[in-house]
Amino acid sequence: MKILEPITIGGVVFKNRIMFPPLTTGYEAKDGTISSQSNGFYTRLAKGGVGYIVLGDVAPIRSFAPTPKLFDDSQIASFRLLADNVHAYGAKLGVQIFHPEYDCDTLNALFAAGEMDKVRTQLHHDMQFFINEVSENALMAIIDKMCACAVRAQKAGVDVIQIHGDRLVGALCSTRMNTRTDKFGGSLENRTRFALMLVAALKKSVPDMIIDYKLSVVTPDRGKGGIDEADAPLFAQWLEDSGVDMLHVGQANHTGNMADTIPPMGVQPYCFFADITGDIKREVSIPVSTSGRIIDPNMGENMLQNGKADMIGIGRALLADPDWTNKAAAGKARDIIRCISCNEGCVDNVLNRSFIACVVNAENGFEETRFITPAKIKKNIVVIGGGPAGLEAARVAAKKGHRVTLFEQENKLGGQLNIANIPPRKSEIYRAVEDLVQAVHREGMKLHLGKTATVSNVLACAPDVVIVAVGASSFTPPITGVDGENVRDAWKVLAGEQKVSGRVVVIGGGIVGCETAEYLAEQGCKVSVVEMQDKIANDLSTTILPTMLESYRIHGVEQYVNHQVISIDKEKLHCGDKDSKPVAIPCDYVVIASGARPVEFDTAAFLDKGIAVVKVGDCLEVADISHAIKTAYDAANAL
Numbered sequence: 001m002k003i004l005e006p007i008t009i010g011g012v013v014f015k016n017r018i019m020f021p022p023l024t025t026g027y028e029a030k031d032g033t034i035s036s037q038s039n040g041f042y043t044r045l046a047k048g049g050v051g052y053i054v055l056g057d058v059a060p061i062r063s064f065a066p067t068p069k070l071f072d073d074s075q076i077a078s079f080r081l082l083a084d085n086v087h088a089y090g091a092k093l094g095v096q097i098f099h100p101e102y103d104c105d106t107l108n109a110l111f112a113a114g115e116m117d118k119v120r121t122q123l124h125h126d127m128q129f130f131i132n133e134v135s136e137n138a139l140m141a142i143i144d145k146m147c148a149c150a151v152r153a154q155k156a157g158v159d160v161i162q163i164h165g166d167r168l169v170g171a172l173c174s175t176r177m178n179t180r181t182d183k184f185g186g187s188l189e190n191r192t193r194f195a196l197m198l199v200a201a202l203k204k205s206v207p208d209m210i211i212d213y214k215l216s217v218v219t220p221d222r223g224k225g226g227i228d229e230a231d232a233p234l235f236a237q238w239l240e241d242s243g244v245d246m247l248h249v250g251q252a253n254h255t256g257n258m259a260d261t262i263p264p265m266g267v268q269p270y271c272f273f274a275d276i277t278g279d280i281k282r283e284v285s286i287p288v289s290t291s292g293r294i295i296d297p298n299m300g301e302n303m304l305q306n307g308k309a310d311m312i313g314i315g316r317a318l319l320a321d322p323d324w325t326n327k328a329a330a331g332k333a334r335d336i337i338r339c340i341s342c343n344e345g346c347v348d349n350v351l352n353r354s355f356i357a358c359v360v361n362a363e364n365g366f367e368e369t370r371f372i373t374p375a376k377i378k379k380n381i382v383v384i385g386g387g388p389a390g391l392e393a394a395r396v397a398a399k400k401g402h403r404v405t406l407f408e409q410e411n412k413l414g415g416q417l418n419i420a421n422i423p424p425r426k427s428e429i430y431r432a433v434e435d436l437v438q439a440v441h442r443e444g445m446k447l448h449l450g451k452t453a454t455v456s457n458v459l460a461c462a463p464d465v466v467i468v469a470v471g472a473s474s475f476t477p478p479i480t481g482v483d484g485e486n487v488r489d490a491w492k493v494l495a496g497e498q499k500v501s502g503r504v505v506v507i508g509g510g511i512v513g514c515e516t517a518e519y520l521a522e523q524g525c526k527v528s529v530v531e532m533q534d535k536i537a538n539d540l541s542t543t544i545l546p547t548m549l550e551s552y553r554i555h556g557v558e559q560y561v562n563h564q565v566i567s568i569d570k571e572k573l574h575c576g577d578k579d580s581k582p583v584a585i586p587c588d589y590v591v592i593a594s595g596a597r598p599v600e601f602d603t604a605a606f607l608d609k610g611i612a613v614v615k616v617g618d619c620l621e622v623a624d625i626s627h628a629i630k631t632a633y634d635a636a637n638a639l
């Protein structure tokens with residue numbers, strides 16, 4: 001495959017054309033040095049075969065953002081350890097140097113003085129005005145700091161400096177953000193002046209390092225911090241002329257909507273930046289890479305074969321499976337656990353000031369402590385339930401060497417994911433089921449499909465351990481009229497077992513209620529959502545919410561937040577608003593989406609016989625895929 005072929009960049013051979021693009025992980029220490037968590041993560045990526053790893057958002061200054069920082073010589077040692085570890089697996093290491101678009105010196109001084117109100121006011125001001133107010137002297141000082149950072153990176157053995165062409169640099173390039181009237185604003189030459197001065201300064205400071213430029217492109221519908229799509233090919237030529245060794249082309253962001261650059265499932269097609277990258281590649285002779293929803297090796301291979309890029313950036317998909325490259329190289333691409341583009345464990349966690357922990361890969365973020373260990377004593381393990389928790393438990397137990405038997409009462413594996421994939425844009429969630437099913441078949445186990453586990457048929461398997469993964473069921477609240485003929489259940493509606501039409505009120509504005517409402521609105525129903533809290537879709541990814549709300553706007557879905565349901569009759573749903581004033585919503589059908597409750601399975605008979613029992617997934621606590629996978633992995637790995 002072409003993606004596995006070596007490529008020469010700036011005179012240096014990279015072992016393959018697969019790159020981990022810059023991702024802020026939240027793994028680094030508070031002062032920005034490479035922690036053991038960060039080291040473990042990137043080293044694991046290198047072990048998995050990727051050829052080029054970029055550390056995202058490395059700050060050349062002290063800042064309070066949770067990113068790596070390299071502003072002091074004392075930090076070099078931690079970067080060196082990482083570079084050595086990555087090099088041991090033959091991968092190249094890059095640091096993406098960025099500068100925040102605010103006055104860090106002033107903010108640090110205010111922060112040190114404990115003037116938090118002033119910090120907030122200054123930050124708010126800078127977000128809007130900094131790039132237009134920053135003086136030329138201050139800009140030159142920023143270049144100096146970036147160069148000093150690059151020198152430190154070189155001392156640490158880092159191979160590549162990637163200039164972050166979004167953030168400050170991109171904001172200056174942007175026709176949407178830069179309103180300056182001096183030599184850094186106005187014409188394309190002026191707006192790109194700072195970027196090209198930075199390249200020139202870096203070439204002088206670290207002449208032996210490879211310079212990669214993240215060319216953030218503002219498209220008509222998305223992004224602000226970067227170069228306009230129409231100007232991108234010309235600017236790319238200027239970058240090549242100035243000595244840049246490679247380009248990493250990507251969607252510009254800076255709008256506050258992370259879905260621009262990191263689209264969740266269904267919002268952008270696969271490989272969504274391939275054509276724009278191809279347009280730029282045609283105009284330059286240096287290697288060009290891109291990233292964006294390249295999920296499996298074939299997608300990346302097609303991009304290279306079709307001349308869209310020279311290298312592919314695989315971001316989230318390497319969080320889901322760091323062995324992506326090695327599996328492709330071994331001809332086992334089908335064994336890859338694929339990213340489902342949910343953004344729940346990666347983007348949402350980082351936005352919540354936590355660290356990346358992929359929902360389909362329990363090891364991600366815990367590379368140094370969570371790995372599958374071979375079983376000391378081979379046991380008979382029975383798993384009850386073939387949802388994500390049961391499948392993951394079975395996979396891990398079998399991989400450890402145990403003999404595994406799995407019961408699933410339905411004729412299809414996947415549990416709730418068989419209906420979670422029905423609402424708009426959600427079909428990709430089903431990849432999680434496909435890949436777990438592939439894994440359990442690969443590991444080899446006895447599968448009883450369409451067979452309900454009972455005490456007697458489980459005991460007949462002579463288990464040493466029973467893993468209960470029976471999941472959850474939809475909850476019906478005790479509302480007057482809930483047993484009426486016009487009342488339906490969201491899970492059954494999504495499963496196609498119950499039909500509705502006309503005016504529909506959905507009770508419950510959690511994820512299931514909101515998604516069911518959108519699904520029904522798309523089918524032509526006139527839908528309202530009633531939620532007792534002050535906002536709907538509280539737990540939905542912020543990268544998905546804007547798309548859902550836009551769909552609600554298009555389909556006229558009404559929201560009744562702060563409304564408490566009182567009763568249902570044949571023609572109306574009755575509720576009270578936040579002042580307890582009665583509100584009656586006329587409707588033909590009411591759909592209940594009031595959450596779920598764990599399914600019970602009586603395990604007393606197993607315990608009586610001294611058989612160990614462990615519960616995992618939703619039957620332990622109703623939650624989500626992440627909880628199902630992590631509880632199952634840990635329980636099975638402990639056996």
Ligand SMILES: Cc1cc2nc3c(=O)[nH]c(=O)nc-3n(C[C@H](O)[C@H](O)[C@H](O)COP(=O)(O)OP(=O)(O)OC[C@H]3O[C@@H](n4cnc5c(N)ncnc54)[C@H](O)[C@@H]3O)c2cc1C
Pocket residue numbers: 342344359384385386387388389390407408409410413414415416417419420421429451452453454469470471472491494511512599601616617618619622623624625626628
């Ligand atoms: C509409 C909808 C949308 C969702 N969207 C998301 C989302 O976007 N992101 C997210 O993270 N989570 C989402 N979830 C939640 C997620 O699907 C669940 O948290 C997850 O499926 C729980 O996995 P589990 O294996 O514990 O349970 P389940 O998926 O409920 O699987 C349990 C399995 O056990 C089987 N079983 C039960 N009793 C027996 C028995 N006695 N013998 C044999 N088999 C038995 C059941 O048939 C079922 O297949 C959604 C859920 C729904 C309903």
Ligand SMILES: Cc1cc2nc3c(=O)[nH]c(=O)nc-3n(C[C@H](O)[C@H](O)[C@H](O)COP(=O)(O)O)c2cc1C
Pocket residue numbers: 021022023024025056057096164166214250261262263291292293294313314315316317346347350356
């Ligand atoms: C959690 C997370 C953090 C990211 N941080 C950065 C960053 O620091 N710098 C950057 O240029 N891009 C960042 N990105 C964007 C990625 O480099 C990449 O362009 C994007 O994830 C799309 O590629 P993918 O679909 O392969 O994940 C981040 C993406 C994610 C998911």
Ligand code: SF4
Pocket residue numbers: 316317319320338339340341342343344345346347357358359360361
């Ligand atoms: S959390 Fe979701 S989007 Fe992020 S890497 Fe994992 S599967 Fe992909």
